[in-house]
Amino acid sequence: MANVSNYYIDSKNKLISDKESYIIGNKYRFTILTPRMIRLEYSINGVFEDRPTSLVINRSFPKVPYSITESNTLIQIDTGIFTLSYVKDSDFKSTTFGSNIKAVINGTNKEWQAGSKEIRNMRAINYSIDSIKDKIILDKGLYSLDGICLIDDSGSLVLDENDNFIERPKDIKDLYLIMYNNDFEGCLTDYFTLTGYPNLIPRYALGAIWYKNDNYSTSDIVNLVNKFNINNIPISVFLLGDYWHNGSTLIPSIDLKYISSYLNNNNIKLGVTINPTSYINKGTNEYNYISSYTNLDKVNFIPLSNDKIGIYFNIFINNLNNLGVSVYSIDYNNPLDRINLWKIDHYHHGLSNIKNIRGLTLSRNANIAMHRYPIIWSGKTLVNWTTLNLLPRYNSQGYNMGLSFIAHPIGGYHGGIEEDELYLRYIEFSCFSPIFLLASEGGVYYKREPWKWNSIIRNNIIYYMNLRYKLIPYLYSESYNYHKTGHGLVKPFYIDYPKIIDEPLYKNEYFFCRNFFIAPITERKNSVIKRSIKKIYVPNGIWFDYLNGKKYTGNKYYNNFYRDEDYPVFVKAGSIIPTSINIKEYIPSILELNIYPLDNGEYSFYEDDGYSNNYKKGLYMITKFNYQYELDNYTFIISREEGKNLLSRRTYLLRFKNTRNITEVNIEDKTISYSTYYDRDDFIIKIDNAIVGREIKVNIKGTNILVGSDVIINEEIKNILFDLEIRTNLKEELDKILFSDLEIRKKRIKIRKLKRKGLDKKYINVFINLLEYIEKS
Known part of the structure; x- marks a missing residue:
């Protein structure tokens, strides 16, 4: 029977491999798990492990063909992909004379041996980046330029027959080598x-999480939520910091029952922060709760021993759950003790799982199968541009360990100077990141409340926060894909494009979900032209700027200019992006489908109730969208793929991007009611009250229906000229010089001569630099 310890294991039979996969000696056991992966065990006593560990939950892989060549002292195993050589019954180690165990990828010179340094490993995220100022020391990941990684399970805890986690003997080795x-x-x-594959995150976790470490009263919380509502700013989680309880206890000092009820009425989940190192002292009221379970004078939960687990969960956490708490932030910051952090994460998820709900914790990275325990919190980061510049690459490094849901405090958590441009760039970056966390230390002057900024910045913040919520149907569907396939929401460019791996201008670019790539802005704008100048590498294919529709041809480098309200977000041709109209609906009754031209596309759109595990019982819905692109002739099909209908009818808005001059619309099912209209350069078909599950086939035709949307650098330069506060006659002269047929040297001379006519030197320098971009266009 599943409990809070063993819930993560489908069956203990899955811990035993096929008997023909084992190669066993007196002190060693090898298990061929896949053509790429082998388990290597060494035990001086010849005792080997078949129980689950804190990391490993399945060793039952399909049988793999392999060949063995051996003598009395040596054995060689060939899986077809790699060949492993081993001196029988010897410890796995290297000496000055060589290694007694090594493996080579067949047909290459890529070799692993005991003690290999893995210097070409591309690393993964570390424990946290609390207060990091510049350089991050990262943990080892799975991705290596050598195509080899070693996972050491020797130090993991073992789940024993009584479902207790226990330590393993110190004199064993238990390794997984993936070639x-x-x-x-x-x-x-x-x-x-x-x-284990990643857990499916609850849908609300993709919305905005509010976490400012203030000492809130009940009325403070009500007033703050009202302000969010008045300003049309959605949030999904209200996470309390250090002040919801008295001192070091876990007993609430404010009315959590009332607060959770109030928040639920506003579609907001309640969360609390827990520091498991806090002590409960004998003689206090809270000690009375646990006095029958312990004789200690004071109790804290680190280390989280088996006897403390019952106290922590059965008394304190169950009480908080009953008061309406849904989310737990585990504020344990000790990089030298990852085991106890992992235990807390594991048991929290276990308690939720056996109650058929998808719980949510935020914690630093314990680095033990953390894809099973979202969300990873990067810690109390500093407020500055340096931190922001670290975050895109940090998220990408998560992919190297199979991780996606990494949260960073928007704007930074503490210290630094509150700058409007910095905060807005954080908001924009977070809009296109897996988790959106508004967090900071407490205090009046940490401006995490969007209304504290000037009206222009505030409006941009509100726009991007609402855009984030419109994207949640897509993000949740992509989270399901991650849960089923392991394909992360953030993928570093260098996996597919190793040529840019060391190029500092492009190192922060990343793929976002299956249809986007992002080139985040992490530096201050040019103060003269009031734009960020961004050099971007666009990958293969045709891409569109998600915000303005401009078209980019791939495998090329571009120089772009971005105002505060702009952001480099690109969507691939043929993409179908589902978004919501009413952002408060979990299962949208009106669904907008953004359809991008110039390639065929399809998308499997996943939906469920967003919080329970009922999807495992078949209570979910997958709708298939198919787009067939031909010149001046588009066909779009909506059909049921699998699952059960979660609503009876739905209105669709089919937004064909960059499309005009439509002369013919045909919907195969003549009973369907629809209307059409244009919105700027998009053609929209509104299909009213369609029966969910019934196929809808739409065809549109016209003449020259694709709107020309290529990026033209001269237009960008002209827009810069429009916005500059210099005399109009000087703008006219600059225009004639910049876009003339003169060679670049003569253009420079003419621009410098404008100083005599009153053009400030700072503008002269800017336009001389802009000549480079014009010449390259």
Whole structure:
């Protein structure tokens, strides 16, 4: 029977491999798990482990063909992908004379041996980046330029027959070697099959999480939520910091029952922060809750021993759950003790799981199968541009360990100077990141409340926060895809484009979900032209700017200019992006489908109730969208793929991007009611009250229906000229010089001569630099 310890294991039979996969000696046991992955065990006593560990939950893989060549002292195993050589019954180690165990990827010179440094490992995220000022020391990841990784399970806890986690003997080795060469997707598949696929995150976790460490009263919370509502700013989680309880206890000092009820009426979940190192002292009221369970004078929950687990969960956490708490932030900051952090995460998820709900914790990275325990919180980061510049690459490094749901305090958590441009760039970056966390230390002057900024910045913040919520149907569907396939929401560019791996201008670019790529802005704008100048590498294919529709041809470098309200977000041709109109609906009654031209596309759109595990019982819905692109002739099909209908009727808005001059609309089912209209350069078909599950086939035709939307650098330069506060006659002269047929040297001379006519030197320098972009266009 599933409990808070063993819930993560489907069956203990899955811990035993096929008997033909084992190769056993007196002191060693090898298990061929896949053509890429082998388990290597060494025990001086010849005792080997078949129980689950804190990391590994499945060793039952399909049988793999392999060949063995051996003598009395040596054994060689060939899986077809790699060959392993081993001196029988010897410890796994290297000496000055060589290694007694090594493996080579067949047909290459890529070799692993005991003690290999893995210097070409691309690293993964670390424990946290609390107060990091510049450089991050990262943990080892799965992705290596050598195509080899080693997972050491020797120090993991073992789940014993009584469902208690216990330590293993110190004199054993339990390693998993993955020799994947260039097949990193295969490596991730092996890893997730071994350790479990990512959990499906609750839908509300993709909305805005509010966490400002203030000492709130009940009326403070009500007033703050009212302000969010008045300003049309959605939030999904209200996370209380250090002041919801008295001192070091876990007994609430404010009315959590009332607060959770109030928040639920506003579609907001309640969360609390817990520091498990806090002591409960004998003689206090809270000690009376636990006095029958312990004789200690004072109790804290680190280390989280088996006897403390019952006290922590059965008394305190169950009480908080009954008061309406849904989310827990585990504020334990000790990089040297990851085991206890992992235990807390594991048991919290176990308690939710056996209650058929998807619980949510935020914690730093314990680095033990953390894809099973979202969300990873990067910690109490500093407020500055340096931190922001670190975050895109940090998120990408998560992919190297199969991680997606990493949260960073928007604007930084503490210290620094509150700058409007910095905060807005954080908001924009977070809009296109897996988690959106508005967090800071307490205090009046940490401006995490959007209405504290000037009206222009505030309006931009509100726009991007609402855009985030419109994207949640898509983000949740992508989260389901991550849960099923392990394909992360954030993927570093260098996986597919290693040529830019060391190029500092492009290192922060990343793929977002399956249809976007982002080139985040992490530096201050040019103060003269009031724009960020951004050099961007666009990957293969055709891409569209998600915000303005401009078209980009791939495998090229571009120089772009971005105002405060702009952001470099690109969506691939042929993409179908589902978004919501009413952002408060979990299952949208009106669904907008953004359809991008110039390639065929399809999308499987996933929906469920968003919080329970009933989807495992078949209570979910997958709708298939199919787009067939031909010149001046588009066909779009909506059909049921699998699952059960979660609503009876739905209105669709089919937004064909960059499309005009439509002369013919045909819907195969003549009973369907629809209307059409244009919105700027988009053609929209509104299908009213369609029966969910019934196929809808739409065809549109016209002449020259694709709107020309290529990026033209001269237009960008002209827009800069329009916005500059210099005399109009000087703008006219600059225009004639910049866009003339003169060679660049002569243009420079003419621009410098404008100083005599009153053009400030700072503008002269800017336009001389802009000549470079014009010449390259």
